[in-house]
Amino acid sequence: MNKKSRMNLIVSLICTCLVVCSLYFMYDVFSFHTYGDIQSFDYVLSLNNDQIKLNGLEVFNDNKILKMSDYSLSLENLMLKEQQNYQVIISLNDIKNKASHQIINQFTYSNGQSKIRFQQQSLQFDITDLSKAYIQIKCDQEMVYQHALNLIPTKKLLGSNKEYRLVQSCVAPYDMKLGYLTTTNKDIIKQYPYVSLEYRYLKNEKKSKDNDNNYIVFKKISGLSKDIINNKKYQYYHQDKELGRLDQKDLSVVVIFSKDNGKTFVFKMDLSLEAGE
Structure with missing residues (x-):
């Protein structure tokens, strides 16, 4: 050679x-x-007419488990009877597989209440192609109200740095799944037992992004680091329309780790739409 x-x-x-x-x-x-999240669909279901308003209901398929956010129903102009038990039925149609699944919640109408809240659920439904959705309200099997729901696809959000990543976060015009924070730093939970996540958007795009006063914090999650970091718990946020569309905002999240002695470790992650969204 x-x-x-x-x-x-x-x-x-x-x-x-x-x-x-x-x-x-x-x-x-x-x-x-x-890393790729296993997820077949992700929609926000909504309805807004003279009789009923449905806000903030997100459904998505996570590894063959249907997950549904908490949501609220406004019934201001729907004639209901006092002290009667009602069923709220959300029907999800999977035309591709010729299947339909129902999510049933119950409430008792009393004192002229105008807003009903339901908690998030995880159900063993495997829906791969959500095509239509409906809401029905029944009382003793009698149909009180039924209507098709709007299917609004969400847009996946990305946010990460060398050691941290926001997982399963997505946004629709007026709704956001906040996701959860993961890390490869195995010592951070022991070093900083408390954490706070501040979700925010830029107030004035003409002003500096480096000015913390130029942001509106719309959601804050605080607690023990061991309960929040690497924990697959989803929280949701619904924004009133007069505040503007979330999917058109400059979004970011500020992560604040802290100790009992007041020492903190703080960093920011910008949230951007996944390519092609």
Whole structure:
């Protein structure tokens, strides 16, 4: 082997070593950007007419489990009877698989209440192609109200840095699934037992993004780090229409880790729409 060939071989071996070492030491970062969430669909269901308003109901398929957010019904102009038991039935149609599933909630109407709230649920439904949705309200099997629901597809949000990633976050015009924070830093929970996530959007796009006073914090999640970090619990946010569309805002989240002695570790992650959204 001549001198030139040996030099080429040495350079090739050095380059190979550099690539292998880079992949090994940067695996955590690499894994953040290649991890794919198993999710077939993600919609916000809504209805707004003279009789009923349904706000903030999100349904999505997470690894063959149908997950549904908490939601509220406004019944201001629907004639209901005092102290009667009612069923609210959300029907989800999967035309591709010729299947239909129902989510049933119950409430007792009393004192002229105008707003009913229902809690989020996880159900063993495997729906791969949500095509239509309906709401029905019944009293003793008698149909009181029924209407088709609007299906609004959500847009997936991305936010990450070297050690942290916001997972399962998405946005619709007036609704947002806030997702949960994951990390590859195994020591952060022990070092900082408390954490706060402040979801915000830019108040004035003409002013500096570096000015914290130029942001509106619309949702804050606080608690023990062990209960929030790497914990697959979803929270949701519904915004009134007069405040503007969430999917057109410059979104970000500020993460604040803290100790009992007041010491903090703070960083910000910008949230951007996934390519193609």
